[in-house]
Amino acid sequence: MASSPAVAGDGGLADPALDGERLRLCMEAARLGTWDWQLAEGRIRWSDNIASLLGGVPGGPGDTYEAFLQRVLAEDRSRFAQQVAAALEKPSAFDAEFRVYVPEGGPRWMRARARVLAEQGRAVRMLGVLQDISLEKKAEEESRRATDFQEQLLGIVSHDIRSPLGAIISWARIMAAGGPPPEEQQRTFRRITSAALRIERLTRLLLDFARAQLGGGIILEPRRADMHELLQQVSHQFRVAYADRSLVCEKEGEDTGGMWDPDRLAQVVSNLLENALKYSPPDTPVRLAARARKEHVVLEVHNQGKPVPPELMPQLFEPFRSGPQASRTAKTSYGLGLYIVREIVRAHGGTIEVRSDIEEGTTFTVSLPRLPPVAAELMRRPAPVGPGPKRG
Structure with missing residues (x-):
C-alpha cells in the first residue's frame, strides 16, 4: 500500500x-519554560529552553529544588520558599513572582505557576511553568512613573506656577492703577522679578526632566568658561530677587576654567543657590566657591541652617523627593531641581556630593573635569571642509 502524501x-x-x-x-x-518535579526522586526535569530563559546560566537551573533556589535573588528567596512549602503542605496550586540572577545585566523577573499532584492527600509531584516577565515588570514601572509624573505635574502647574503667576498679575494691576508709594516700588519690582524667575526656572526644569526621562539626556554645547566668573554672574542675578541676603563668592587658585556648557552650569549654580537661600536663616550668608585643581575644578555651595534629614540623603537627587521641609515647593526644589543638577553634572563627566550636619551646615560639592568627555569628542572631530576653489 502506498504511503499517504505529506500535507502541503x-x-x-x-x-x-x-x-x-x-x-x-x-x-x-x-518566554516560557516548564518543569516536572518528582518529589520522591528529588529531581526536577526542565524543558530544553530553560537555560536560555535564565540568561544562559552555567549549569542551567540545576536538577534539584535546592539548586534552583540558589538562583533566586536573595531578597526574594525566603518568600518564594515559603510559597512552595505552603503549596506542598496542603497540596494546591500556587502563583509566585520573583527575581533570578543572570550572568549579564540585572536580575530577571520570573513568574512561576504550578499545580501540585497528590496521592491520599500527600504531595507527590509538582508540574509547573516558568515565565520571564521582565518586560511586563518594566512596562508596569514605566506606567507607574508616568502616572506619578502626571500627578506631580498637575501639582506643579496648579500651585508652583499658578501662585507666582497670580502674584505677577496682582502686582501688575497695582502698577497699572497708579502703583504703590514710591518707597514701595523697588520692593514691588523685586517681587515681580522673583515670581517671573521662579516660573522660568520651573518651566526649564520640567523640560529638562522630560528630556531625561524620555532617554534623550541632557544636551551640552561645550565652550570655554570660567567657573568663578559664572558664580559671580549667577549671584548678581539672585541679588536682585534676594536683595536682603548676603551672597559671598570665593576663588581658590588662578585658573578655574574649563570646556563646559556655561548655560547648563548656570542652571546647576542657580538650583543649588536657590536651595541654599530657601533652607538657610535669612540673617546668614550663602557662600559660593570655585576651587582650581590640577585636572578638575570644584564648585561648592554652602549654607547654614537645619541639616538634610539622614533618611532623605540616599534619595536627595531622585525626582520629586522632598527636602528638609514638607511643602510642595520644597519637593520641586529638593526633588526635580537636584535631579536635573545631577544629570547636568553627569553629562559633563563630573560628580556631585552633599555633606550636611547641624554644626557645619549643608555643602553641595561639584567636581568637573576641565575637559569633559563630550568636549574631548568634539575636539577630536575633523573640522568641516569648506568648498573648494571655483573652476574657471
Missing part, C-alpha cells in the same frame, strides 16, 4: 513532530 506546507514532518515544533514556538514567543 508541513515540511514533510509527521504530526507529532509538527505539534512539538508548534509547542516550542509558543513557548519561545511567551
Whole structure:
C-alpha cells in the first residue's frame, strides 16, 4: 500500500513532530519554560529552553529544588520558599513572582505557576511553568512613573506656577492703577522679578526632566568658561530677587576654567543657590566657591541652617523627593531641581556630593573635569571642509 502524501506546507514532518515544533514556538514567543518535579526522586526535569530563559546560566537551573533556589535573588528567596512549602503542605496550586540572577545585566523577573499532584492527600509531584516577565515588570514601572509624573505635574502647574503667576498679575494691576508709594516700588519690582524667575526656572526644569526621562539626556554645547566668573554672574542675578541676603563668592587658585556648557552650569549654580537661600536663616550668608585643581575644578555651595534629614540623603537627587521641609515647593526644589543638577553634572563627566550636619551646615560639592568627555569628542572631530576653489 502506498504511503499517504505529506500535507502541503508541513515540511514533510509527521504530526507529532509538527505539534512539538508548534509547542516550542509558543513557548519561545511567551518566554516560557516548564518543569516536572518528582518529589520522591528529588529531581526536577526542565524543558530544553530553560537555560536560555535564565540568561544562559552555567549549569542551567540545576536538577534539584535546592539548586534552583540558589538562583533566586536573595531578597526574594525566603518568600518564594515559603510559597512552595505552603503549596506542598496542603497540596494546591500556587502563583509566585520573583527575581533570578543572570550572568549579564540585572536580575530577571520570573513568574512561576504550578499545580501540585497528590496521592491520599500527600504531595507527590509538582508540574509547573516558568515565565520571564521582565518586560511586563518594566512596562508596569514605566506606567507607574508616568502616572506619578502626571500627578506631580498637575501639582506643579496648579500651585508652583499658578501662585507666582497670580502674584505677577496682582502686582501688575497695582502698577497699572497708579502703583504703590514710591518707597514701595523697588520692593514691588523685586517681587515681580522673583515670581517671573521662579516660573522660568520651573518651566526649564520640567523640560529638562522630560528630556531625561524620555532617554534623550541632557544636551551640552561645550565652550570655554570660567567657573568663578559664572558664580559671580549667577549671584548678581539672585541679588536682585534676594536683595536682603548676603551672597559671598570665593576663588581658590588662578585658573578655574574649563570646556563646559556655561548655560547648563548656570542652571546647576542657580538650583543649588536657590536651595541654599530657601533652607538657610535669612540673617546668614550663602557662600559660593570655585576651587582650581590640577585636572578638575570644584564648585561648592554652602549654607547654614537645619541639616538634610539622614533618611532623605540616599534619595536627595531622585525626582520629586522632598527636602528638609514638607511643602510642595520644597519637593520641586529638593526633588526635580537636584535631579536635573545631577544629570547636568553627569553629562559633563563630573560628580556631585552633599555633606550636611547641624554644626557645619549643608555643602553641595561639584567636581568637573576641565575637559569633559563630550568636549574631548568634539575636539577630536575633523573640522568641516569648506568648498573648494571655483573652476574657471
